[in-house]
Amino acid sequence: MTSFERLKAFAEQKLSQLEATGQRRSLVETARETGGRAARAGRDVISFCDNDYLSLSHDARVTQAAADAARLYGAGSGGSRLITGNHPLNAALEDRLARLKGTEGARVFGSGFLANLGTIPALVGKGDTIVMDELAHACMHGGARLSGAQVRLFRHNDVAEAARLVKDAAGQVLLLTETVFSMDGDVAPLSELGALAEATGAWLMTDDAHGLGVVKQDNPAQIQMGTLSKAVGGYGGYVCGPAPLMDLLTSRARSFVYTTGLPPPVLAAAIAALDVMEAEPERGAKASRHAALFCELLGLPAPSSVIVPIIIGPEAEAMRVSAALLERGYLVTAIRPPTVPAGTARLRVTFAAGHEEADVRAFAGALKEIMELACAVTL
Ligand SMILES: Cc1ncc(COP(=O)(O)O)c(C=O)c1O
Incomplete structure (x- = not known):
């Protein structure tokens, strides 16, 4: 066999292993539009699974800012930020985020x-401990692994266990958590984790991917x-924190130093979107109202964010409910292990400012019917 043939055989064998364990992933063409609508493999759907919570990706002010920046400054940045890729829009965006x-x-x-x-690897290394x-x-797990520090996991949101792990830890301790958990929609006990960090000399770093713009929390983390x-x-992406830490990242964060700066249209779009986010807080409130209405209609506990997990359990069942929703014009992809723990395959339902109340009511009705008719799992 040639090297080319052996490479193909290798990939095919790996793919059949993934197929056998239900972990083979595939891409479906999805063209998103306004109002939560999308064309999915040619079918018109309303999406209840994207992360564009404030529906800013298609806002005319945001797309205009991107178009203007492309015309004025070009489609790409031309280099890493330490060479020629540091367009002034970077500093404007960074000032904005820090504020x-x-x-x-x-x-x-x-x-x-x-x-x-x-x-994460710029903060701690060999001889230190990450408690997460x-x-x-x-990507937090990935950064932790790359750092070379010892990694200790605490049970989800269990501050007492985190405290025990911090007590036994060697070197500098870095505490890591999300503010709003991406697959469960619940929130972290930030004030308790902040107090733990303060009492022990640990640093707290939070990932606010799903909080910004939708969930307001007091965040005591030194690194956000x-x-x-x-x-x-x-x-x-961004990191906010003390000024010298930002300077340290400029020199030491390898994924900052050895990669190309963001294109100017992307930076301009983010600045325009932050303008809208700040001027129109009702967008986040609307998305949150949709999540609350959905939970009320389905008899679920009130949500903490705009992410509502419907835990189904078996992967095949989750796929079946997702397919039945698609038949009715609703897009909610099934989330399966290893993205979520084994046995907790789910629909990760999300709400956005662009949805209308009637969309939410109709979607909740469709999901209820499907779960009652076609699924062994009840809500
Ligand atoms: C909690 C969390 N952190 C980080 C990321 C990665 O962010 P990005 O999509 O900007 O790479 C995601 C999602 O993609 C996420 O859900």
Whole structure:
């Protein structure tokens, strides 16, 4: 066999293993439109699973800012931020984010994933300890692993267990959690974790990917990371914190140093979106009202965010409910392990400012009927 043939055989064998365990993933073409609408593989649907919580990705003010910046400054940044990719819009966006978060500074990264991968290893390394919520996002786990520090997981939101792990930890301790958990929609006990950090000399770093713009929390974390790809409606990541830490990231975060700066249209879109977010807080409130109405209609506990998980359990069942919803014109993809723990396959339902109340009522009715008719799991 040639090397090319052996490579193909290798990939095919790996794919059949994934197929056998139900973990093979595939792409479906999805063209998003306004009002939560989308064309999914040619079918018109209303999406209840995207992260564009404030529906800013299609806001005319945001798309106009991106178009203007593309015409004025080009489609790409031309280099890493330390070479020629540091367009002035970066500083404008960083000032904006620092002001929003009440921190001394901010650093914009290529994505939220890159922000976590680069920041965590710049803070701790061999001889140090990371104490993190077991449900923290894959990129926090990735950054933790890259750092070389010992990684200790505490049970989801269990501050007492976190405190025990911090007590036994070596070196500098970094506590990691999400503010709003991406797959469950619940919130972290931030004030308790902040107090734990303060009492023990640990640093607290939070991932606010799903909080910004929708869930207001007092956040005592010294390091506040987030993304521009969800409520901000665009792309990119950020870290906010003390000014010298921002300077340290400029020199030491490898996913900042060795990658191309964000394109000017992306930066301009984020600034325009933050303007709208601040001027129109009712957008977040509307999305939250939709989540609350949905839970009320289905008899679920009141939500803490605009993410409502419907835990189904078996993967095949979750896929079946998702397919039945699609038949009726609703897009909610099934989330399966390893993205969520084994046995907790779910529909991750999300709400946005662009949905209308009638959409939410009709969707809740459809889901209820499908769950009653076609699913062994009851709500
Ligand atoms: C909690 C959390 N952190 C980080 C990320 C990564 O952010 P980005 O999409 O900007 O890479 C995501 C989602 O993608 C997320 O859900």
